[in-house]
Amino acid sequence: MKCWTLKTPASLLRLSAVFLVFVLGPTYAQADYFTKREDVTAFIEEIAARNQLDTAPIYAALSSANYLPRVIDLITPPPKRGARSWHRYRSRFLGQGHIEGGLRTWAQYESELRRAEKQYGVPPEIILGILGVETIYGRNMGNFETLSTLATLAFDYPPRAELFRGELESLFLLARDQNRHPASYVGSFAGAIGWPQFLPSSIRRYAVDFNGDGKIDFDNDAVDAIGSIANYLREHGWIAGAPVAVRVRLLPGTNPAPLIEAGIEPSLSRTQLLEAGIRPITHSLPDVGEATLVDLETTGVDIEYWLGYRNFYVITRYNRSSFYAMAVFQLADTIRVARDGGRTVAAPPKTKPAAARKASSGAKASKPTRKAAPRKGKGKK
Numbered sequence: 532m533k534c535w536t537l538k539t540p541a542s543l544l545r546l547s548a549v550f551l552v553f554v555l556g557p558t559y560a561q562a563d564y565f566t567k568r569e570d571v572t573a574f575i576e577e578i579a580a581r582n583q584l585d586t587a588p589i590y591a592a593l594s595s596a597n598y599l600p601r602v603i604d605l606i607t608p609p610p611k612r613g614a615r616s617w618h619r620y621r622s623r624f625l626g627q628g629h630i631e632g633g634l635r636t637w638a639q640y641e642s643e644l645r646r647a648e649k650q651y652g653v654p655p656e657i658i659l660g661i662l663g664v665e666t667i668y669g670r671n672m673g674n675f676e677t678l679s680t681l682a683t684l685a686f687d688y689p690p691r692a693e694l695f696r697g698e699l700e701s702l703f704l705l706a707r708d709q710n711r712h713p714a715s716y717v718g719s720f721a722g723a724i725g726w727p728q729f730l731p732s733s734i735r736r737y738a739v740d741f742n743g744d745g746k747i748d749f750d751n752d753a754v755d756a757i758g759s760i761a762n763y764l765r766e767h768g769w770i771a772g773a774p775v776a777v778r779v780r781l782l783p784g785t786n787p788a789p790l791i792e793a794g795i796e797p798s799l800s801r802t803q804l805l806e807a808g809i810r811p812i813t814h815s816l817p818d819v820g821e822a823t824l825v826d827l828e829t830t831g832v833d834i835e836y837w838l839g840y841r842n843f844y845v846i847t848r849y850n851r852s853s854f855y856a857m858a859v860f861q862l863a864d865t866i867r868v869a870r871d872g873g874r875t876v877a878a879p880p881k882t883k884p885a886a887a888r889k890a891s892s893g894a895k896a897s898k899p900t901r902k903a904a905p906r907k908g909k910g911k912k
């Protein structure tokens with residue numbers, strides 16, 4: 532494997548370390564916390580053999596990685612799961628900041644969004660919906676050093692060890708591919724990186740260099756994120772021009788349980804749904820293929836029911852949660868309606884967006900994201 536070259540001056544690295552400790556709180560900054568362990572050395576030998584890598588740089592990188600207790604705190608589900616609340620979840624992503632940020636990002640990257648739509652069939656508002664929910668358009672990409680985060684999750688979080696060992700392996704391969712040091716990545720507490728919050732395996736598999744500068748840069752480049760999100764959705768089966776979801780109601784006496792138990796993957800025909808008592812809120816049920824019945828619960832109010840079509844399911848491949856997919860869809864729709872209605876928000880001047888990172892990424896409350904994480908309750912997200 533290539534040597535990782537640190538291009539950052541030493542003083543800056545020291546500053547970064549101070550910054551990380553300041554932001555993340557105390558870590559177990561114990562040299563060789565990981566590499567003195569037999570399970571870790573076995574992992575290193577295994578991934579080196581599988582990928583024809585030298586073990587020495589992997590040992591070196593992991594020997595300076597830190598155990599991050601905060602990562603374990605954040606990823607661990609609360610002992611008693613609170614009641615699910617669609618209204619509370621929705622309110623986190625459908626406020627004015629998300630909507631105006633979407634309009635502004637649309638104005639700033641209009642030609643790139645249109646190019647992505649032409650190439651991949653995914654409309655601008657859906658790409659913006661994902662960018663908005665994931666990172667508020669690059670404002671909130673997370674401050675967790677990804678190597679230490681993934682090592683902590685891979686070796687000290689047994690419930691998801693297999694998933695995160697795979698992502699840690701992918702991080703080493705990504706660093707090799709990009710000629711970056713594996714400790715140079717920063718992102719969410721679940722290991723997701725950059726504007727679109729891809730896990731390392733998803734970057735390797737689905738990321739595209741959409742601005743054609745010869746590299747994939749999710750830290751600074753919204754354009755690479757735009758193309759990569761569109762490519763990710765297309766690769767997972769996005770159908771251009773097809774609907775995502777429609778709201779429905781239940782005739783009195785309808786039992787939705789068997790329909791919901793049919794699962795998140797669309798399998799219910801229009802005839803089946805009509806016979807079971809599902810009715811559109813307005814007009815007629817679209818005849819556009821199979822659907823899934825989505826129930827959005829909020830304590831104290833009536834359950835909201837929607838039909839999710841194939842494209843709704845595709846959004847759940849980004850994060851396996853019906854709440855997530857519905858928030859993306861509704862944010863997208865709200866942005867599109869605002870734009871169609873003539874609301875505009877001026878694009879900022881055409882400068883490279885600064886990677887202003889604030890607290891940890893907001894979209895993933897307790898689940899690792901995309902792309903790989905099984906439904907904890909959700910599927911990726």
Ligand SMILES: [Ca+2]
Binds near residue numbers: 740743748755
């Ligand atoms: Ca690029």
